[in-house]
Amino acid sequence: MYSEKVMDHFMNPRNQGEISEADGVGEVGNPTCGDIMRIFLTVKDNIITDVKFQTFGCGAAVASSSMATELIKGKTLEEAWEVSNKAVAEALEGLPPIKMHCSVLAEEGIHQAINDYRVKHGLEPWEEKNPHSHDHHGHEDETCS
Amino acid sequence: MYSEKVMDHFMNPRNQGEISEADGVGEVGNPTCGDIMRIFLTVKDNIITDVKFQTFGCGAAVASSSMATELIKGKTLEEAWEVSNKAVAEALEGLPPIKMHCSVLAEEGIHQAINDYRVKHGLEPWEEKNPHSHDHHGHEDETCS
Amino acid sequence: MTAERIVYMDHSATTATDPEVVTVMIPWFSQGYGNPSSLYRIARESKKAVEEARNQVATALGAQPDEIYFTSGGTESDNWAIKGIAFANRKKGNHIITSAIEHHAVLHTCEYLEKQGFSITYLPVDDTGQVRIEDLKAAITDQTILVTIMFANNEIGTIEPITEIGKVCREHGVYFHTDAVQAIGNVPIDVSAMQIDLLSLSAHKFYGPKGIGALYIRKGVRIDNLLHGGGQERRKRAGTENIAGIVGLGFAIGRAVSGMDERNKRVAALRDRLLAEILETIPNTRLNGHPKERLPGNLNVSFDFIEGESMLLLLDHFGICASTGSACTSGSLEPSHVLLATGLPAETAHGSLRLTLGAENTDDDVDYVIEHLRKVVVRLREMSPLYADHKKRSCNV
Amino acid sequence: MTAERIVYMDHSATTATDPEVVTVMIPWFSQGYGNPSSLYRIARESKKAVEEARNQVATALGAQPDEIYFTSGGTESDNWAIKGIAFANRKKGNHIITSAIEHHAVLHTCEYLEKQGFSITYLPVDDTGQVRIEDLKAAITDQTILVTIMFANNEIGTIEPITEIGKVCREHGVYFHTDAVQAIGNVPIDVSAMQIDLLSLSAHKFYGPKGIGALYIRKGVRIDNLLHGGGQERRKRAGTENIAGIVGLGFAIGRAVSGMDERNKRVAALRDRLLAEILETIPNTRLNGHPKERLPGNLNVSFDFIEGESMLLLLDHFGICASTGSACTSGSLEPSHVLLATGLPAETAHGSLRLTLGAENTDDDVDYVIEHLRKVVVRLREMSPLYADHKKRSCNV
Ligand SMILES: Cc1ncc(COP(=O)(O)O)c(C=O)c1O
Numbered sequence A, B: 001m002y003s004e005k006v007m008d009h010f011m012n013p014r015n016q017g018e019i020s021e022a023d024g025v026g027e028v029g030n031p032t033c034g035d036i037m038r039i040f041l042t043v044k045d046n047i048i049t050d051v052k053f054q055t056f057g058c059g060a061a062v063a064s065s066s067m068a069t070e071l072i073k074g075k076t077l078e079e080a081w082e083v084s085n086k087a088v089a090e091a092l093e094g095l096p097p098i099k100m101h102c103s104v105l106a107e108e109g110i111h112q113a114i115n116d117y118r119v120k121h122g123l124e125p126w127e128e129k130n131p132h133s134h135d136h137h138g139h140e141d142e143t144c145s
Numbered sequence C, D: 001m002t003a004e005r006i007v008y009m010d011h012s013a014t015t016a017t018d019p020e021v022v023t024v025m026i027p028w029f030s031q032g033y034g035n036p037s038s039l040y041r042i043a044r045e046s047k048k049a050v051e052e053a054r055n056q057v058a059t060a061l062g063a064q065p066d067e068i069y070f071t072s073g074g075t076e077s078d079n080w081a082i083k084g085i086a087f088a089n090r091k092k093g094n095h096i097i098t099s100a101i102e103h104h105a106v107l108h109t110c111e112y113l114e115k116q117g118f119s120i121t122y123l124p125v126d127d128t129g130q131v132r133i134e135d136l137k138a139a140i141t142d143q144t145i146l147v148t149i150m151f152a153n154n155e156i157g158t159i160e161p162i163t164e165i166g167k168v169c170r171e172h173g174v175y176f177h178t179d180a181v182q183a184i185g186n187v188p189i190d191v192s193a194m195q196i197d198l199l200s201l202s203a204h205k206f207y208g209p210k211g212i213g214a215l216y217i218r219k220g221v222r223i224d225n226l227l228h229g230g231g232q233e234r235r236k237r238a239g240t241e242n243i244a245g246i247v248g249l250g251f252a253i254g255r256a257v258s259g260m261d262e263r264n265k266r267v268a269a270l271r272d273r274l275l276a277e278i279l280e281t282i283p284n285t286r287l288n289g290h291p292k293e294r295l296p297g298n299l300n301v302s303f304d305f306i307e308g309e310s311m312l313l314l315l316d317h318f319g320i321c322a323s324t325g326s327a328c329t330s331g332s333l334e335p336s337h338v339l340l341a342t343g344l345p346a347e348t349a350h351g352s353l354r355l356t357l358g359a360e361n362t363d364d365d366v367d368y369v370i371e372h373l374r375k376v377v378v379r380l381r382e383m384s385p386l387y388a389d390h391k392k393r394s395c396n397v
């Protein structure tokens, strides 16, 4: 059911781990729903110089975390903020419809980590442009997200 | 579905044919229902010295006719009258439930032939003892009989 | 006692599974046994095999793969299509139109729905077994939600005017289901050109295995589930997939359709010769069904004065496999509702014989059948009081 | 990438068809292909084969052959039993009792009936997964027409107190159906001693083919048909018989039952060792289901801090076939309703792993699974934020 890219990122996750003195940390999801992602950022001169993740979740959740960290590494915070769940899913060569929420989680995790950094640095957190505009394709009766 | 005996009487019917100057003839069934039996009797001194049948019908109908003629041949009319459909079916080593009406037809055919003989000889026709006591086992929604 | 030689001419009842079909099925019993719902490799392989079969079926019908749902056979497909449409569209209306000559899988399903408050119109057929388009048009009301008319009849082989029916239904915004169980591999089918919304098929009628079939459901059709449970078949038909059966169905339908023209020509030629010789050499005989618009292998004839079951028993004695519309084989007491609907008297219906030829029949088979059929008819007529009367009448003239 | 070695421990999902079962099936595809409803010799042979299989099933259940009806599988059997009883006995009452841990084939059928105006009680289970007899007694009203409770659960393997349930139902004059799909060949069954009125089974769970099952219906039980059509199965289940499947089912159930004691002892011993080593060598792990009253091959454990689907993916990488109660594999977003019903928190349910052992598993398989499972759990915990927190908490203590 998963693309080769997803399987590759699941079997060989990039940037897995923890940054003990992270400049920004984001955590999204909840254990009841079966997925939690934690994103750690090191930011230097507005640039993400290091990023790590910890994920409790399915194959798609792990692969999305891995891919998302890859996509934002070396980017400015502004650029990283623009990485959408769709971009994550596309970089993974697609996700099954019921797994699209995993890519949403990754986007949200990055946003939280960036805002955590901003708040710690006395900046206004950026607002989610349009919290419901994610490319979900999930189930209509979705209760966890 | 048929016993060996039924198949034997179907493949090698006994007493099949016509008696041109029969002393008694019975005909029962109707073509709409898919079976007609005609029984021809030669009677001498109250004894059935010859009997033949013609049948339009299924394997069980043919076998029942054949067996019934065998059972009454050489019998007195009184004895022949007592040959029940059950006796025919038993002599055939059983008939499938939905085919029991064929043995009923045979009994009725004999009765008609005997009564035809009696009427021709100025005798009262015998009454069917109990026209609904046949061992039918047929379908409840039976319309043909 | 038992004949050495078997001549099978009952292909409308069922066909032998083609040995090559069996060969493609075998690996899916003991090796590729994974449950397609699971996620490990052998399960993904099962899933892939199922999806490939779905493609094969879709291709054969001119449909999209996601419009194909596997079922346990023609009966389930018919039940699902008719009940599923009826219950899902009850608010729109409660009227269903079918024909008097449908298979029992359709007729008894409609009768069941009648008890549930639906109103059913049973369209009559002409003496060839065809529904009249005017009758269909006249029967459609604003309450009509479904027309279910078979593609080709299993007893007399008559092919219905499906394209015209599809057109009328689409024009009236009424769903059109067709039971194509007898038509697959015998008639070219294109569900989109023919404007068919639902179509039933069953593998064992085209050299596939028994116990597996499919229902085509056009995308967007509103239909309830028949079997509730697991999420198989995109949540529309629950139950662990019969993978070997599905693979067999897919392979068989591919072959049935690709070899259709050549096979049909061959089979129809045999059938035509058989018919010609029967009519020529056995008096008081008539062809039932349509003279032209009929399945290539179907022959249905009535022999006056004799009854079908006894014909079958004697033919069986010679190893010939056939069927009849006589009541006597069916466990019911009425002869074939199909023959009666074409206007045949019950008596003649009782004397009907169906020979349905298939891919493996040969010229030799035809000769063999004619030879023995002739003997059988003579023998039974000899025994028949109706024939005795007929002879007397003829002599008296 | 793909492992050479396959260790199949998902026998509750499906089993490989035993090659000897396939061998007995083969002749019924291309040689013994006659339609049992026909009357010629090859058809009579099919019919005989079907009846022999019926005897085999009846013997396995302690039933009479004419109480056995072949279906397309467990799902159809469950649907038929529950809908058939509901609609046929509606005048008597509209209340049905089931349990919270039934298979979806039962649960979704009950939910369907709820929409049709029936009232359903879903009995809770205790933390081992067993229904309490007091709860059942308390739930029965004068409107109750059916109790449907599974013989053994497919996820946690818990065996329900069937004899007691049967007794209560009979005393109250309520029909008792049991979904025994997981129990056949694993638990001795006697429908008359256990006072079971209807019982569902499916061949592919006991080394038979997929797409074939049966429903036992005790003589005298009032039940409607589910599939309407031809007069097959004594007019109760229409559709041309899947002869090869039926023959395979009959043969498989005979073997499953005759070899039961020996096989179960062997399988349970492997399972027990596997469980002991898991609990011993992998911390933060718990057994789900009943400690004793469980299917011999069933093992269901939860690993804290990790999620089931990712476990399955890694196990698959090593050729190990297993399943999970995590939502993530099922296409739904809720984890297993069964695990939740036993009181497990959703989080723990997401981390559950089901290993169901079968006849062909060996001690080597157990070693192989333990070795790799250990690695998999370590690897996923390393990745897990929940485990990171746990470690920190532990160190802080
Ligand atoms: C026209 C038609 N419809 C439906 C069926 C039922 O198919 P099955 O017996 O495979 O369920 C048949 C054959 O039996 C048929 O000929």
Ligand SMILES: Cc1ncc(COP(=O)(O)O)c(C=O)c1O
Pocket: C238, C239, C240, C241, D012, D013, D072, D073, D074, D075, D076, D078, D103, D105, D150, D152, D153, D154, D179, D181, D182, D202, D204, D211, D213
């Ligand atoms: C307990 C239980 N009931 C019913 C079923 C459904 O059986 P099938 O998939 O063969 O229709 C299954 C298995 O899938 C099961 O485990």
